[in-house]
Amino acid sequence: MSKVAITVPDLAKKVVGKYACECEKNPLDMQDKEGQVFWLADLEDWVEEGETVCEGEVQKTTIQIPAPCSGWIGEICLDDGETFRLGDVLGYMETDEIEYSTEEE
Known part of the structure; x- marks a missing residue:
């Protein structure tokens, strides 16, 4: 098993309605911004x-934070409503990938 961090991306996809104009569909630049997290997936x-x-x-906009890989939600670091900033680790994914050591034993 390996752990993969779920982090706040540089550019975040906005949640918009089907009739939104093109400018509203542009990703949100997360530089110097903070927000509150709300989990859709459970541990x-x-x-x-x-x-x-x-x-x-x-900033009154809802963004989506995607899974970086397929796997299980292994750890939630920030609970619903807690504040995050660019690059913060929100949680960790557990994968079935086997880690191989490159060091000689």
Whole structure:
């Protein structure tokens, strides 16, 4: 098993309605911004790579934070409503990938 961090991306995809104009569909630059996290996936849920695992509320805009890989939600570091910034680790994914040591024994 290996752990992969779920982090706040540089550019975050916004949640918009189907009638939103093109300017509203542009990703939100997270530089110098903070928001509150709200989890859609629960601890030990299986999620696919790219699936939205949590949303963030940033300056009255909802953003999606995708799973960096397929696997289980292994740890949640920030609970619902807690504040995050760019690069913060929100949680960790557990994968089935086997880690091989490159060091000689």
